[in-house]
Amino acid sequence: MLRRQALTTGLTGLTGLAGLAVACAVALTAAPAATAKSTPGDSRTDCPRLSTTPKWYGDNREQLQRMIDEQGPCAGDHDGQRPVAAFDWDNTVVKNDVSDATLAWMLKHDKILQPRSWKSTNKWLTDDAHRALTRACGTSVPAGRPLPTSTDTGCTDEILDVYLDEETSDGKAAFAGEWNHRRTVPGYVWLTQLFAGHSPAALTAFAREARTQALAAPVGSEQKVGTHTMAGYVRYYDQQRDLIGTLQKAGFDVWIVSASAEPIVRAWAPGAGIAGDRLIGVRNVVEDGRLTHGVQGCGDVKDDTGGEVLTYMDGKRCWLNKVVYGVKGAEAFRLQDPEHRIAFGAGDAETDVTFVDDATAGHLAVNRNKTELMCRAYDNADGRWLVNPMFIEPKPRQKTPYPCATEGYMNSDGVAGPMRRADGSVVPDQKDRVA
Known part of the structure; x- marks a missing residue:
């Protein structure tokens, strides 16, 4: 499936504070660019418009509008080929994490099922973690039956210690072994494996219950889960909902690519105008209608019980290439030609950096002080990066x-090293300038 992706100078200002007068004067194209019927420095008035409220940082709204005007089909003949926009979900489209909200709700409502063995849930789970979970949650509940986590604080706490801290309650490593650090995180995999035994529809129903609770809770509120304190609320970002809707009206094909379990995102996506067939999340293997500990693979990585590749970092590129562009095999992990890359990408963390950097016409970084993403954004090698503070409770500079x-780049072996540009030059340290 071909998508026309003209490389333009539409997003010229890193923080959107300069360059509007020349932003659309030149189009650097890797594919034929449509002719915009506008004068230099002006945006098309016949294209769908971003709302002037709520506010964006600096002139980010104007820069985004220019990208929409120049890339959208309203700018000219696209031969039926729509530009693609892709958004991360947690802390990019919404504030806080919908997987965490769902897990908290499930723990409070006895929806985590006893596994056959904790060791069988994840291939990287250590013997220490297996013993700690077995000791805390007991063996009296038969496999496949609900654990009483609403009342059993010890079991709840041990599950959260392993997931949130990657350690047991007594400080021993919960995960060990080797994995590609640009494709997966054992703790992320284990979270999806905790949902095993339920149908995808049941998990979506649990997520809807959690959504109702999280949207009703006041901004800034927290909740107690066991003895742990977790975020108590989630909110859609009004700016991102408006951006998604405007992109769709302008003819963009808008996708979500999330490191959360796909059935969970399915409960939230309609609130941002995203249809179910435009979602890519972690996809567990389903057998007999129920989620298993297995995770669907991507590229040349087969379905497996470990989750060797998730929608995480380079895995997000792989899944977008696989699902959106039909790229098969190991080629799905590689950077594609501009005709087979997204036009616009938005994210907030290291997990998003690869696919957001792949975008040909615009990159939006929601600033959560995450090193690799912010190094790419502030270096602004192609002049098309925008940085925006978090729309709710922004982090300090x-x-x-x-x-x-x-230490700007995470290597596949887990050792951080220098970040490099496409030409091999090292990206210098970057000051945090947008907060």
Whole structure:
């Protein structure tokens, strides 16, 4: 499936504070660009418009509008080929994490099922974690039956210690072994494996219950789960809902690619105008109508019980290439030609950096002080990056520069090293300038 992706100078300002007068004067194209019927410095008035409320940082709204005007089909003949936009979900489209909200609700309502063995849930789970979970949650509940986590604080706490801290309650490592750190995180995999035994529809129903509770809770509120304190609320970002809707009206094909379990995102996506066939999340293997500990693979990685590749970092690129563009095999992990890449990408963390950087016409980084993403954004190598503070409860400006030149890039073996541009040059350390 071909998508026309003209490389334009539409997003010229890193923070959207300069360059509007020349932003659309030149189009650097890797594919034929449509001719915009506008004068230099002006946006098309016949294209769908972003709302002037709520507010964006600086002139980010104007820069995004220019990208929409120049890339959308309303700018000219696209031969029926729509530009693609892809958004991360948690803390990019919504504030806080919908998987965490769902897990909290399930723990409070006895919806986590006893596994046959904790060791069988995840291939990287350590013997120490297996013993700690078995000790805390007991063996009296038969496999496949609900654990009484609403009342059994010890079991709830141990599950959260392993998931949130990747340690047991007594401080021992919960996961060990080797994995590709640009494709997966054992703790992320294990979270989806905790949902095993339920049907995808049941998990979506649990997520809807959690959604109702999280949207009703006041902004800034927290909740107690066992003895742990977790975020108590979730909110859609009004700016992102407006951006998604405007992109859709302008003819963009808008997708969500999330490291949350896909059935959970399915409960939330309609609130941002995203249809169910435009969702890519972690996809567990389903057998006899129920989720298993197995995770669907991507590229040349087969379905497996470990989750060797998730919708995480390079895995997000792989899944977008696989689902949106039909790229098969190991080629799905590689950067594609501009005709087979997204036009616009938005994310907030390391998990998003690869696919957001792949975008040909615009990149939006929601600033959560995450090193690799912010090094790419502030370096702004192609002049098309925008940085926006978190729309709700923004983080303060980081006082020390991001260590891009020494620890800006996570290698597949888990060792951080220098971040490099496409030409091999090292990205210098970057100051946090947008907060």
